[in-house]
Amino acid sequence: MNRYQQLAESIKQQIKQKTWRVGEKIPSLRAASKSYSVSSSTVLHAYQLLEAQGWIKAKPQSGYFVCVRSENIVSQRGIFSSCESYNDKLFDYMKNGGTGGYDLGSPFPHFSLFPFTELNRHMASAGRKVNFDMIAENQPPGNEALRRIVAQRYLAQGVMVSHDDITLTSGAMDALNMSLQVTCEPGDTVVVESPSFYGAIQSIKRAGLNVIEVEVCPRHGINLEQLADAFEQHNVRACWLMVNFHNPTGSVLSDTKKSQLLELANKYDVLIIEDDVYADLYFGSQKPRPIKYWDVKDRVLLCGSLSKSLAPGYRIGWVVNHRFSQKLQKCQFLSTLAVSAPVQEGIADYLKYSSYDNHLRKLRKKLHQYMDCFYINLVSQLPDTTIVNRPDGGYFIWVQFPSHINTEKLYYKLLEQDISIAYGELFAFYKSFESCLRINVSQVPMDKISCVVAKIAQLIK
Structure with missing residues (x-):
């Protein structure tokens, strides 16, 4: 943990213990620097982190004050009546992506990183073989050969599952939405991360x-x-969590904490909907384990997809869970009916006869290069008061600016220069991240990254 993070944690504990009460002003940068024997820059970074997390709030010309929170847990009923504009904002953001220029707000790696030519060859081959019997065989829970391959990949990681525990879906969002439907009723209480993937907010x-x-x-x-x-404190029914290369921050929960998290869920009888779509995009030597690895009570509904690692647009995802398998299949029959039979056959054909792991190694290497290049340029060109969080996998960087920077305004200014970003307000039920943004590092050629970051830096200044 960095020094500023240690300081932030210390102040957080003081607020929890009511040393600093709601509405009270905490020490100035200079006073805190002297009290804690650290630089003013370290204090500023700590205060910015606390502000991004909702513990304190900066008031112009006045300093930092403790925010109103209930044990720093934000619980809200009927929240959606006060969020009528959220759908419009999200629609506008999605509509402006992929229309030319540099789409740093894109949720997918750049299309050039995927083996579309090879995929299409397998799709064409599978399409020629499709008949009525195969269409019936691809109805829920889905193509058996594909489910076996998915199960085998989890087994190789030590996750004890059977292909009979897997229900194929039309992409990860379908998997997550169906998991929510089979575990929760309207009016139930769920835990989500903050910041959170905007797809979770919508669902x-x-x-x-x-x-x-x-x-x-x-x-x-x-x-x-x-x-x-x-x-x-609450009767929580389920959690929607992304513990491996979290979107948008890129964080990874340690194995120890994943195990502890599951122990908490077991203790309080809470179901876990685990969004694990980025786990294959690690930069180290070992793929991070899902929470499902420790799940002996079948409490976790593990949701995966090939959209971020192999086939965006082909809409192949899945849910791994035995307890809710029948409900998931019924839910799919009554909604999307089934995943496209030719697509299931084509993806199964590719995974069986082509080297998916070889593709993943190339993809991870390229994303790692993009991440390093983008990180170096962001740190060197943005103001010193900016916090740039470099993850160990995936393709997103979460950037935290001082509180007076509004990234939604920055978003519209950048659109004028054919650059799109994902601004922080999209990632929370509350407006807690107005000074943050998410950047997709894979959408800019390596030799153009410095120029694109320079344009962002100029607008910030």
Whole structure:
């Protein structure tokens, strides 16, 4: 943990213990620097982190003040009546992506990183073989050969599953939405991360659920202390979590904390919907384990997809869970009916006869290069008061600016220069991240990254 993170944690504990009460002003940068024997820059970084997490709020010309929170757990009922503009904002953001220029707000790696020519060859081959019997065989739970391959890949990682525990879906969002439907009823309470993937926000809004937001540290993942408080104080039905290369922060929860998280869920009888679509995009020597690895009570609905690692647009995802398998299949029959039979056959054919792992090695190497290049340019060109969080996998960088920077305004200014970003307000039920943004590092050629970052830096200045 960096010094500024240690300082932020110390001040957070003081607020929890009511040393600093809601509405009170905390020490100035100079006073805190002297008290804690650290530089003013370290204090500023700590205060910015606390502000991004919702513990304190800066007031112009006045300093930093403790925010109104209930044990720093944000619980809100009927939240959606006050968020009518969110859909419009999200639609506008999605509409402006992929229309030319540099789409740093894109949710996918750049299209050039995928083996589309090879994929299409397998699709064409599978399409020629499709007949009525094959269409019936590809109905829920889905293509058996494909489910076996998915199960085998999990087994190689030590996750004990059977192909009979897997239900194929039309992409990860379909998997996550169906998991929410089979585990929750309108009016139930769910925990989500803060910041959170905007797809989760949309799904929970549609499902009519009550929300508890638990903060995510960009480096260390979800705050288990807050999660335990949420479970203890509320009747939580389920959690929607992304513990491996979290979108948008890029954080990874340690194995120890994943195990502890599951112990908490077991203790309070909470179901876990695990979004694990980025796990194959690690930069180290070992793929991070899902929470499902420790799950002996079948409490975790593990949701995966090939959209971020192999085939965006082909809409192949899955849910791994035995307990809810029949409900998931029924849910799919009554909604999308089934995943496209030719697509299931084509993807199964590719995974069986082509080297998916070889493709992944190339993809990870390229994303790692993009990440390093983007990180170096962001750190060197943005103001010193900026916090740039470099993850160990995936393709997103989460950037935190001082509180007076509004990244939604920055977003519209950058659109004028044919650059799109994902601004922080899209990633929370509350407006807690107005000074943050998410950058997709794969969308700019290596030799253009410095120029694109320079344009962002100029607007910030």
